[in-house]
Amino acid sequence: MTEISVAREAVAEELAGLLDVVDEVDRAIGDRPAAADGGIASALIGLIASAGADAAGTSADTHRALVAVALDVLDDFALTDEQVAEQLRDFTEEVEP
Numbered sequence: 302m303t304e305i306s307v308a309r310e311a312v313a314e315e316l317a318g319l320l321d322v323v324d325e326v327d328r329a330i331g332d333r334p335a336a337a338d339g340g341i342a343s344a345l346i347g348l349i350a351s352a353g354a355d356a357a358g359t360s361a362d363t364h365r366a367l368v369a370v371a372l373d374v375l376d377d378f379a380l381t382d383e384q385v386a387e388q389l390r391d392f393t394e395e396v397e398p
Contacts (some may be wrong), residue, residue: 309375316368324359330354 333354337346380388
């Protein structure tokens, strides 16, 4: 049987580094100029820049959510068998009519 070993501190440190990068991207998005001076293409440039900023913001939010889920999973690794059984009983009670 294969055993999986996870060093929570090491994974948490990597996830914190990822959040630092996500925060840096958010700051960069906030620092972009409000309007581009592109002559007759200014409106189109603005539209493209806004779409890119929106996509980057969505990506950042997704990464934050994934980090939160990963940290919850790491916490669950530390649960004892009895704690897991208790959570499953609670879940079953919520789901059953």
